[in-house]
Amino acid sequence: MNIIGPDALLFGIDDIDAATQYLTDYGLEPIGNGRFEALDGTAVIIAPKDDPSLPAPLETGSMLRKTLYGVADQATLDAIADELGRDREVKRLQDGSLEATDDVGFVLGFQVTVRRPLSLPAEAINAPGAPPQRPVNEIGVEGGAQPRPRTLSHVVYFVPDAARTEAFYAERLGFATSDRFTGVGSFMRPVGTQDHHTLFFIQTPPHMQGCEHFTFHMGGPTEVMQAGNHMVSKGYQSFWGPGRHLFGSNWFWYFKSPFGCNMEYDADMDLHDEQWTAREAFLSADTTQAFLLQPREKWAPMGPPPKAAE
Amino acid sequence: MSKMVKLCTLEDLPERGARGFDPEQWGHDTVFVVRRGRFVYAYRDLCPHYGNTALPWRKDAYLDTKGEAIVCAAHGARFEIATGLCTSGPCLGKSLVQIPLRVSNGGDVLATLDTNNNGAESP
Numbered sequence: 001m002n003i004i005g006p007d008a009l010l011f012g013i014d015d016i017d018a019a020t021q022y023l024t025d026y027g028l029e030p031i032g033n034g035r036f037e038a039l040d041g042t043a044v045i046i047a048p049k050d051d052p053s054l055p056a057p058l059e060t061g062s063m064l065r066k067t068l069y070g071v072a073d074q075a076t077l078d079a080i081a082d083e084l085g086r087d088r089e090v091k092r093l094q095d096g097s098l099e100a101t102d103d104v105g106f107v108l109g110f111q112v113t114v115r116r117p118l119s120l121p122a123e124a125i126n127a128p129g130a131p132p133q134r135p136v137n138e139i140g141v142e143g144g145a146q147p148r149p150r151t152l153s154h155v156v157y158f159v160p161d162a163a164r165t166e167a168f169y170a171e172r173l174g175f176a177t178s179d180r181f182t183g184v185g186s187f188m189r190p191v192g193t194q195d196h197h198t199l200f201f202i203q204t205p206p207h208m209q210g211c212e213h214f215t216f217h218m219g220g221p222t223e224v225m226q227a228g229n230h231m232v233s234k235g236y237q238s239f240w241g242p243g244r245h246l247f248g249s250n251w252f253w254y255f256k257s258p259f260g261c262n263m264e265y266d267a268d269m270d271l272h273d274e275q276w277t278a279r280e281a282f283l284s285a286d287t288t289q290a291f292l293l294q295p296r297e298k299w300a301p302m303g304p305p306p307k308a309a310e
Numbered sequence: 311m312s313k314m315v316k317l318c319t320l321e322d323l324p325e326r327g328a329r330g331f332d333p334e335q336w337g338h339d340t341v342f343v344v345r346r347g348r349f350v351y352a353y354r355d356l357c358p359h360y361g362n363t364a365l366p367w368r369k370d371a372y373l374d375t376k377g378e379a380i381v382c383a384a385h386g387a388r389f390e391i392a393t394g395l396c397t398s399g400p401c402l403g404k405s406l407v408q409i410p411l412r413v414s415n416g417g418d419v420l421a422t423l424d425t426n427n428n429g430a431e432s433p
Contacts, residue, residue, distance in 0.1 A: 014374055014375045015374075015375040018368075018371075018375075022367070061386070061398055063386070158400075204400070207398070207400075207402050208399070208400045210385070210386065212385065235368050235369050236367060236368055237364060237367055237368065237369070237383070239363065239384055255367070256366065256367035256384050257367050257383060258367055258383065260381070260385065260386025261384075262384060
């Protein structure tokens with residue numbers, strides 16, 4: 001099953017104007033019909049929550065209505081239709097994509113991926129002892145930059161049964177588990193990517209089922225910081241970060257959003273292949289963050305000398 | 311220990327809306343007030359889901375579009391405006407911490423703050 005990763009997430013939204021403003025400020029490009037794209041064409045798609053074209057919502061009222069996966073080719077699409085068609089309805093939509101529901105109730109779509117190949121440099125750093133990554137006289141950081149998200153990275157679900165969820169994605173769709181939090185959930189990657197995870201899930205009571213967060217990859221940690229800083233300057237509220245995760249090693253900065261879940265920036269995630277053995281740990285702050293930073297608007301007292309001293 | 315603090319005047323509040331305040335000078339809002347006509351309600355700006363998360367995704371965005379419920383943007387919890395009770399979402403059945411509020415004859419909105427409560431660091 002050569003699934004590459006999520007091509008798009010579909011949300012049924014209460015406040016379209018606010019969501020449009022938010023996604024644009026986040027750095028995605030509005031290209032019409034509720035579609036907001038990263039540089040490679042992966043996207044967030046929004047529609048009014050009562051739009052009849054959207055799949056039915058979860059009973060919990062989660063705004064995430066569908067996770068649309070990109071796959072390598074038509075053969076993969078046919079293989080998924082055969083596999084899932086054994087025990088559930090698989091719809092073939094007019095655009096050629098498939099639609100089916102996973103074992104805990106999330107609606108999934110599958111399409112031949114729309115991702116455009118990217119050819120962009122990663123953030124380059126200079127360090128003593130290593131050959132320079134940036135040539136002499138090339139500047140490392142530009143104030144006020146607003147970097148654009150490169151590609152849809154991953155989605156995180158609250159699930160009522162983590163073991164069942166892991167079994168479905170492993171056995172039916174060929175995902176591998178990169179790491180696991182004991183009794184909580186697993187980080188999984190499909191066959192078509194080496195990213196540490198495109199899917200993570202957290203075991204919760206059934207009334208919480210939904211989306212915890214989703215995120216796009218940036219070009220490096222500085223882009224995470226600058227994009228996040230731009231969000232803060234626009235008045236959006238940080239939820240967690242900036243910091244760096246341990247499992248996956250990805251830099252992170254989470255923001256609350258009008259989607260009833262958090263929206264993250266991430267960068268520099270570990271890559272794995274079949275040689276990798278999944279680690280397991282108990283979930284705590286110590287196992288999720290290598291470090292955590294918090295922005296500070298004023299960092300030094302300043303101002304003119306007192307009048308008497310003039 | 312508690313102290314009474316003036317947050318604003320009734321006229322400063324939208325007729326059917328909400329606004330955040332930072333009465334203890336933490337550098338971020340720790341209290342919010344919801345007004346529905348003549349009625350005002352105040353709560354600590356902390357979601358009982360984690361206990362250390364402020365609710366809005368943008369300053370003052372405490373209500374859903376119709377102004378019918380308080381919502382936490384982190385994970386979509388919904389709360390009754392008049393009681394602070396969570397009616398759906400992660401903290402179902404739990405409640406926001408209500409802050410005693412009174413409107414003076416002059417229209418000042420006065421909150422009684424517990425001075426032992428040091429607000430919270432917003433993660």
